[in-house]
Amino acid sequence: MPQHFDADVAIVGYGPTGVTAALTLARHGVSVLAFERDEAIYPRARAVTVNDWTMRIFQSLGIDQWIAAVIEPQRALRWTTYDGTEIMRVEHPPSTLGAGTRFYNIYQPTMEAELRACAAEYGGLVDVRYGAEAVGLEQDADGVTVTAADAATGERRAFRARYAIGADGGGSAVRGMIGARLLGDTLDVRWIVIDCRVKRWWPDRDVRSPPSSRR
């Protein structure tokens, strides 16, 4: 009996990994139904650097020029005091991939927004359900059933796909749903992440009185 599939591939989680998977599949004509628990992109910085291999992936997806417009090459890391005295400098060697620098500075929410905008160009192939949390995943001989709960109403609905990808981050629920376990080590330590507005050093200005808008 012919089966109905909502999409070829269901993707759980629409962060950078999920969007990159969606772009890769859509580029090959494979339809995607993505479930993203959150309505909006996670607003804090998290990743600040990606390397040239990440840019190579974006290049293979034909979106490197769009991503390049919202990130910036990182040629060196410099630590300076407020008066401009350099304390430490790490120069990066050039990329071995033939073009560009080895590292790029990013602001993850901005880069994610650009990735999503690129995926939205594949409107007919990439269907994203925001505010939909995958709460169940069952595989059978023909495909996968993903049960998603609406964040607003709690209403649950089942969707069918031929395959499913768990791209739901470090605390992946999909991992538990398929009976897999985290491989490798993880460090159980407490981190403090501080996002702050930097008072910039302008060589041509009096550093003791930066413009008030930067304070």
Ligand SMILES: Cc1cc2nc3c(=O)[nH]c(=O)nc-3n(C[C@H](O)[C@H](O)[C@H](O)COP(=O)(O)OP(=O)(O)OC[C@H]3O[C@@H](n4cnc5c(N)ncnc54)[C@H](O)[C@@H]3O)c2cc1C
């Ligand atoms: C402080 C900090 C600094 C970092 N610095 C760097 C760095 O410099 N360079 C670097 O490369 N990486 C860095 N990282 C790591 C980087 O942020 C992650 O590797 C990246 O976000 C992983 O992307 P992802 O798509 O796999 O997962 P996530 O970004 O976690 O995305 C997973 C998505 O899945 C959704 N989701 C989860 N469960 C469900 C569910 N059941 N149903 C539907 N949706 C679900 C979540 O809402 C989320 O949007 C840093 C991370 C932190 C915390």
